[in-house]
Amino acid sequence: MRVNLKRNRTLLVDGPSSITLISGSASALGSKLREGCRVIVRNGKRLPVEAEEDSVLDLRLGEGASFSEIEGSAIPESWRRAFDRILAVQGYVSVMVMGGVDSGKTSFCIYLANIAVNEERRVAIIDGDVGQSEIGPPTTVSIARISKPIIDLFSLKAESMRFVGVTSPSRAPDKALDALKRLRDKSLEMNVNMLIINTDGWINGEGALEYRVETANIFSPDIIVAIQDGEELKHILDRIRDGMIIQVKPPRTVKRRSRDVRRALRELSYRKYLKDAKIQCYPLGWMRIEGLPPDKYDLIRRLREKAKMGRTETEDLSSFGEAYSKLKEMENMLVGLQDENEEFIGIGILCNIDPSRHIIRVYTPVKRRVHSIMVGQIKLDRHGCEILQDERVCGRAGA
Template sequence: MEEICTIGKGESLFIKGPARITLRTGRIRIGGADRSRYIAKEGRSCTVEGIQESEVKIVLGSGAQIKKFGAITPPRMWLKYSHEILQKKGIVMIIGAPDTGKTTFAAFLANEALQKGISVAVIDSDIGQSDIGPPSTIGLAFPQHKINRISNVTADEFYFVGTTSVQDICDMVLGLEKLVENALTKADLVIIDTCGYVSGDTGRRLKMQKLQAVTPDIMVALQRKDELNPIIRNWRGEVIQAQVPKGVRKVPRHMRREIRESRWRKAFDKAQERQVDLEEKILLNTYLLSGKRISTEMFEKLLQCTVVYAEEIPEGFFIIKKEKSHEYQVPPVSFSGHTLKMLDAGWEENLVVGLLKDGQCVDLGIIKRINYQNMMAVISCKEHDFDSIKFGRIKVNESGHEIGFIDWC
């Protein structure tokens, strides 16, 4: 089936393949780049953004879908709020539930500041739906020109958290603190976009800990009813309660997943498998190589199974056994008064890791396998110059599909 679609400036099409897209007139952007032709393969999706009034021809295969989103018109009061903020400058944190216009307000405020010659930094702290930087990271950018969409901004720096869900609040807050500190060295206005997790015990704690750590000069609260009242009530800093713009689209969960998969694919595009000597690297967020390697014999007798690797660590013992349980990780057990931490062989396959150089994340990688005899790992990545590996908690393949989580390693 063939369709001719008109896309206005600021509008977008979400297309689920198989589909062939051809630009007829105007200018469009797909995957952050200007394109005149694009093929969305079966099971893959893409977003076509109208940079100007455009017309595209789309040939749809079996099961393909198109969904159109109109441009969001900022409320008039946003100009008043931006004027107040730009007089003060400093740090601005934007909070709100999902689909309330947080990212739209961040772009609007950044554009108003740039138009007035104010230096700007934008931090995207939504690790699940990251627009600046890959998923599982907090991204920092210093835009120099008008922003059509935050997702079109290239990250100047990012902090690897290692998961797309709220598992480690401490690391999320630490990463945000670090990027805010770096942003303040170059920008007069630092805009922090946050995730939509605002309700329940974890959501409230996450937002309050971010606020307390960063102490923004202004908090902008976008709410439809009263969902942010518990956070607003307990924050003693300045708060602007902004109107949610009309036309904000609610993005279905399956679409969020497909968008995240496309960003995973972009992160690992052109990655190559590289041999990495783990003994030459600093390893973070893992028990591996944190103790003394010991014989596996006594553990094989105890567990009646093949043990491929064993270490004595300050907490007790860390082993990797060949036979797989139903889960990758077996709950710790007591062994001669010490804790015995066990992982099944293959726990590391497709695990996302952050690759760091001098403490700064320079790339993401996917561990393919580890040879425990010589401690050589095969990691799929683009960057080869790094001194540290930070182990994440999410498993992803090169197609962008999230295939599992681990609680610890």
């Protein structure tokens, strides 16, 4: 469908859809659209496309997609002032972006990165949101360099990823903080002069307060961008000692996503990272296994010791139903696989632990040598659907 977009007007395009600039001049989140190049808007996402000149766009709308037009820009003035202040900093600058759910955090990071890249800064971004991770699969945090303008973090290639194994940091704050520390260390080796830290929207409650303050302590950012309408972040900002705080407003036109849509987006992503997966068998005795639930720890340790000695525990287990059911409970758990340098190399689904053959079976696309397996706290079926309380709850991710 052809759409004429007049100068200084903005098209809000909801995915799943694609946009191609036919003529004129338009940009999205600070990234200029190139004539004839198709831009994809994923399901559950909205892209604001601003016309700098009268433009013609070709829109392709998938099922459930839509679009609308507004006068002027969808980017709040406070964002532009913040960009100016951040870019005025000479030399290295680290910027942490905070806000509640659907406040525009990721879009702010993308826009800032785009302007900085256009000014020839060397930019890296940390995707610190385990629930709606865009650079890596859900349950991970990651870091990537940005060398040209983007419209979506999804298109970036992670230079390092860490597996946290949960979709909300509230379920494993220490693990998430440890993963972020590793990425901070990585960023120091990357020769960048702008580090942007994107965060998740967990801001309410005592746990969130501590987590946010700790995150700020890890990075000691030069600038904290607080996206808030009122005083949603005040309790956190009051506790942060270092760094300049810049307050900005959430965009009025932001698209809110329900829990179901968020889950559906995660499931799409799991599927992407499980593509071409096969069952791989790893030796139980020689594989490091981390993140075991406390009630399984002793059992697995015993099985691994026996495996190392080449002994089976089949008989003991068959006469000991509880151990069997504990192993069964681990089936379908999401796992993260690491190489010998403790670098995350992919996700998998734990199929089973076979004490008689001394192996652990994992459904994964990873073909490289695996050194350690980190057990996550969520379960997935082979279609990438999250399993809650023994119930299959596949969102209609393809819709």
